[in-house]
Amino acid sequence: AAVATSIDTTGVFVHLFEWSHSDVADECENFLAPMGYNGVQVSPPNEHITGSEWWTRYQPVTYNLTSRSGSPGEFQDMVDRCTAVGVDIVVDAVVNHMAAGGGGSGVAGTSYSNRQFPDYDQTDFHHTSDLDTNCAVTDYTNQQDVQECDLVGLPDLDTSSSKVQDTIAGYLNGLWDMGVKGFRIDAAKHQEASQMNGYISQLPDEALVFGEVIEGGNEAVKPEMYEPYMMVTEFDWAQDVAPNVISEGKLQYLSTVGESWGLIPSETAVIFTDNHDTQRGNAPLTYKDGEEYNMLNLFMLASTYGYPKVMSSYYFTDHDQGPPSAGANEDTCGNGSDWVCEHRWPGIAGLVNWRKTAVAGESGKPSMDNWASSDDGNTVAFSRGGAAFVVLNRAGNDVSGTYKTGLPAGDYCNVIVGSDKDCETVTVNGDGTVDVTTQSMTAVAIHTGALA
Ligand code: ARE
Numbered sequence: 302a303a304v305a306t307s308i309d310t311t312g313v314f315v316h317l318f319e320w321s322h323s324d325v326a327d328e329c330e331n332f333l334a335p336m337g338y339n340g341v342q343v344s345p346p347n348e349h350i351t352g353s354e355w356w357t358r359y360q361p362v363t364y365n366l367t368s369r370s371g372s373p374g375e376f377q378d379m380v381d382r383c384t385a386v387g388v389d390i391v392v393d394a395v396v397n398h399m400a401a402g403g404g405g406s407g408v409a410g411t412s413y414s415n416r417q418f419p420d421y422d423q424t425d426f427h428h429t430s431d432l433d434t435n436c437a438v439t440d441y442t443n444q445q446d447v448q449e450c451d452l453v454g455l456p457d458l459d460t461s462s463s464k465v466q467d468t469i470a471g472y473l474n475g476l477w478d479m480g481v482k483g484f485r486i487d488a489a490k491h492q493e494a495s496q497m498n499g500y501i502s503q504l505p506d507e508a509l510v511f512g513e514v515i516e517g518g519n520e521a522v523k524p525e526m527y528e529p530y531m532m533v534t535e536f537d538w539a540q541d542v543a544p545n546v547i548s549e550g551k552l553q554y555l556s557t558v559g560e561s562w563g564l565i566p567s568e569t570a571v572i573f574t575d576n577h578d579t580q581r582g583n584a585p586l587t588y589k590d591g592e593e594y595n596m597l598n599l600f601m602l603a604s605t606y607g608y609p610k611v612m613s614s615y616y617f618t619d620h621d622q623g624p625p626s627a628g629a630n631e632d633t634c635g636n637g638s639d640w641v642c643e644h645r646w647p648g649i650a651g652l653v654n655w656r657k658t659a660v661a662g663e664s665g666k667p668s669m670d671n672w673a674s675s676d677d678g679n680t681v682a683f684s685r686g687g688a689a690f691v692v693l694n695r696a697g698n699d700v701s702g703t704y705k706t707g708l709p710a711g712d713y714c715n716v717i718v719g720s721d722k723d724c725e726t727v728t729v730n731g732d733g734t735v736d737v738t739t740q741s742m743t744a745v746a747i748h749t750g751a752l753a
């Protein structure tokens with residue numbers, strides 16, 4: 302059952318995909334903490350196969366903390382510096398399988414051969430009668446096929462084995478001891494949920510654990526199977542919500558997003574507009590879509606459902622293309638060739654502290670109140686508790702309106718505009734209403750933590 306985790310899931314975290322440890326540490330101090338982000342998902346920090354492609358990180362060789370992102374010392378320094386400013390580290394844990402192929406050496410120089418690694422020998426993997434081979438995942442309607450065969454040629458660990466469970470628990474507990482507070486379990490769909498609990502239950506109860514389980518129509522393995530043990534990725538959130546941002550006139554339908562849409566329970570859901578796979582696959586919107594993508598992010602952060610994870614990408618044209626060689630920082634963010642840094646886009650960043658204010662002092666997450674939508678369905682407004690109010694305008698034109706805010710009278714700053722600009726004042730009248738013009742494809746957001 303869900304327990305209170307040390308990372309507050311009413312907040313917002315960000316996936317700094319392929320950022321180096323030292324760049325993550327700087328970002329925690331310079332940007333994430335001041336803007337209110339409470340966690341960072343980092344790329345798999347353990348030793349992986351060599352090669353420039355991003356996906357080499359998903360082929361573990363050992364659990365030693367040497368990776369493209371840096372050394373063990375740099376990893377510890379990142380954890381320490383981020384934690385010190387209130388930003389917790391979430392590790393992407395690749396534990397369903399090990400590196401594919403006949404053998405080679407990892408980025409730290411460790412040699413491996415077919416289905417044999419320093420931590421595991423051939424009997425620790427699922428296999429046919431021949432220890433050297435295994436079936437391939439081909440039939441998603443068959444649970445055993447999905448969970449005991451090899452995913453895209455990756456040797457599948459026998460997660461039912463206590464040796465395997467204990468080895469994985471050793472890796473994760475080692476990270477916990479270094480100060481890591483959360484874990485994304487990669488390819489959770491390919492591990493039987495109660496077997497996963499064989500290592501999850503060895504972690505402190507406060508650890509945030511969420512499994513990567515992609516809901517698929519008539520597949521055998523369902524996200525619900527994992528809910529007793531961990532939080533779960535809700536891939537359908539973006540699939541279901543994005544069409545209402547892409548088409549005009551549909552923002553009005555978003556007041557009910559949640560369980561009634563067939564999504565998993567809000568408290569167990571990790572949501573995101575896109576992730577490192579779907580932005581190269583079937584994501585309805587990515588950074589390449591500009592304003593509509595921004596709008597989807599704004600709705601995700603302002604609304605009630607799930608624990609939102611902001612995707613922070615690098616620019617890419619080729620599916621396999623690895624990260625830029627330039628470090629990620631203020632100069633290389635948003636320059637069109639290195640790092641996209643969606644998490645720094647002013648509206649997205651502004652809504653993180655907005656959300657924090659909305660939930661502060663409330664028990665649980667306040668619902669969306671004072672919901673209003675324009676006749677054409679393109680503009681919606683709502684408040685969260687007594688502390689935060691937003692207007693989202695998806696129309697091709699600016700829209701003026703009078704809305705109930707639920708906020709005390711006073712002068713507030715619109716946190717959607719860049720923090721480097723002077724405060725754009727929004728006045729809440731004595732009766733709690735506001736008269737405001739919201740520009741096309743953007744938002745106005747105010748909260749009691751940002752007064753003019
Ligand atoms: C690479 C090469 C392959 C090669 C393999 C072994 O691309 O051609 O066979 O190496 O040599 C990532 C990349 C893979 C890459 C792998 C290892 O995406 O291309 O393979 O790293 O380097 C399913 C799983 C889900 C998984 C997605 C991608 O259920 O768990 O496929 N997502 C995670 C990560 C990925 C990562 C892995 C798992 C492996 O997020 O980044 O792979 O660690 C339907 C089903 C889904 C299915 C989806 C796609 O929607 O419902 O379950 O997702 O189709 O097949």
Ligand code: CA
Pocket residue numbers: 397447448449450457458460491492
């Ligand atoms: Ca498996």
